[in-house]
Amino acid sequence: MSRIARSYVLRRIVRSLFVIWFVTTCVFFLVRLMPGNPVEAYINKLISAQGMSYDSAQAQASSLFSFDPRTPLINQYWSYLVGVAHLNFGNSILSPGTTVLTxxxxxxxxxxxxxxxxxxxxxxxxxxxxxxxxxxxxxxxxxxxxxxxxxxxxxxxxxxxxxxxxxxxxxxxxxxxxxxxxxxxxxxxxxxxxxxxxxxxxxxxxxxxxxxxxxxxxxxxxxxxxxxxxxxxxxxxxxxxxxxxxxxxxxxxxxxxxxxxxxxxxxxxxxxxxxxxxxxxxxxxxxxxxxxxxxxxxGRDYPVIQGILLIITISVVGANLIADLCYGILDPRIRDKGVEE
Known part of the structure; x- marks a missing residue:
């Protein structure tokens, strides 16, 4: 592979990885801007469906979920990035013990x-x-x-x-x-x-x-x-x-x-x-x-939301990357112009 072709491919890959990181970061913070959280959503569900008191519903939700909404966002974000880097999207909040990938x-x-x-x-x-x-x-x-x-x-x-x-x-x-x-x-x-x-x-x-x-x-x-x-x-x-x-x-x-x-x-x-x-x-x-x-x-199941949107992002960005590379192969003029820019 020529130097121009290697540079073209590398630039497109780096750009795609940056887009995936940027979109993933936006999704992480945007889903947490939604009103409520998994614990509150489950408490409201218990109150409306079973007529439980707020204290009883809160006690049941706290014993069921490992998610703590009081954890600083930066700590949640870092844990999420580390997990994604290891292809570990975490466990579903609403289905304890079940991984997001499952x-x-x-x-x-x-x-x-x-x-x-x-x-x-x-x-x-x-x-x-x-x-x-x-x-x-x-x-x-x-x-x-x-x-x-x-x-x-x-x-x-x-x-x-x-x-x-x-x-x-x-x-x-x-x-x-x-x-x-x-x-x-x-x-x-x-x-x-x-x-x-x-x-x-x-x-x-x-x-x-x-x-x-x-x-x-x-x-x-x-x-x-x-x-x-x-x-x-x-x-x-x-x-x-x-x-x-x-x-x-x-x-x-x-x-x-x-x-x-x-x-x-x-x-x-x-x-x-x-x-x-x-x-x-x-x-x-x-x-x-x-x-x-x-x-x-x-249900404000953050890990599942993030996992699905991450898969959608990767599929769209990956498809665009494949399209760019195909264009570069079919028409070398596009590849050479992209490197010159």
Whole structure:
């Protein structure tokens, strides 16, 4: 690897690590600015749910939690940084004896599956439709799909989930929402069996549908613009002059060059796999990371909140880092310019 390439990679890595540290620090202090703390939240829950007196509830909370809200923030912050450096995010406050990684690990695979699966489907559909729109630009297909893609892109996924649930599930009765709640049916133990995997896909049908419908239009519009630009390049004209078939030109010349600008977009979008599902999971009752974060915020479970947001930060920053490195490889001019700056 040349000196310029090493410098480019090192600069991007250092910048990414700084961003992760900065965001992690902001999250640490911001969650502690929320009104109340885990002990107070649990005390209020006992008083409202069981009618206990404040003193009794406080005594039970103090014996249950190891968290002391009177500990100086700087000491809590230092302990957190040391733990993160050792890949130890601590224990959940609301679930004593359970590590943060254990709680996240029990929910994260379902979020990764639903959003990742939907991302693959939406990218494939979007790329194919985008090329079709570019080849048929100005026609009926182009106008209709451009309108549909722009409309779906403008609707937030959580709002689309509400509309899908109200009209599709309640008004029209197209699906049984009650049976689709959760990540899998009670009584079916997680395993690599066909029964469990098919059950997981059944319960993920709604969130996957929502993610695909709200994202494929974006990929189609991006691919259309990229393909249209590629069709105007000189190498396409040369290929046509050589008598190559339209299918070969589309696959070997147009498609390959049109997809390259989308590499960064795909990498960045992949970074939002975890964070982009929070509200949809809450609305659809899908017990992924979004549901876990919601419960942690309500209970002021600081370690779990910090752990989830740290994972989201790392995924987004890591995706941007991969995109930067890919751009540097695909176009050395960007890498050389970045080093000169």
């Amino acid at each position: 709680k996240i690990g029990s929910h994260l695979p379902y979020t990764l599956f639903s959003v990742g699966y939907a991302l693959i489907i939406s990218i494939i559909i979007g790329l194919l439709l985008g090329m079709l729109m570019a080849y048929r630009r100005g026609g009926v297909v182009d106008h209709v799909m451009s309108a549909v893609g722009s409309t779906l892109h403008a609707i937030p996924n959580y709002l689309f989930a509400i509309m899908f649930l109200v009209f599709g599930g309640i008004q029209l009765g197209l699906f049984d929402f009650a049976s689709l709640r959760g990540t899998h049916t009670d009584g079916i133990n997680p395993s690599f069996s066909i029964t469990f995997l098919s059950d997981v896909m059944y319960h993920a049908a709604l969130p996957v549908t929502i993610y695909v419908l709200t994202t494929f239009g974006t990929w189609a519009l991006i691919m259309k613009a990229s393909t249209t630009q590629a069709l105007e390049e000189d190498f396409v004209m040369v290929a046509r002059a050589r008598g190559l078939s339209g299918a070969r030109i589309g696959a070997m010349y147009v498609g390959r060059n049109a997809v390259l600008p989308l590499v960064a977009q795909i990498a960045v979008q992949a970074g939002f796999v975890v964070g982009g599902a929070i509200f949809v999971e809450l609305i659809l009752g899908y017990e992924g990371v979004g549901q876990l974060l919601y419960d942690a915020v309500n």
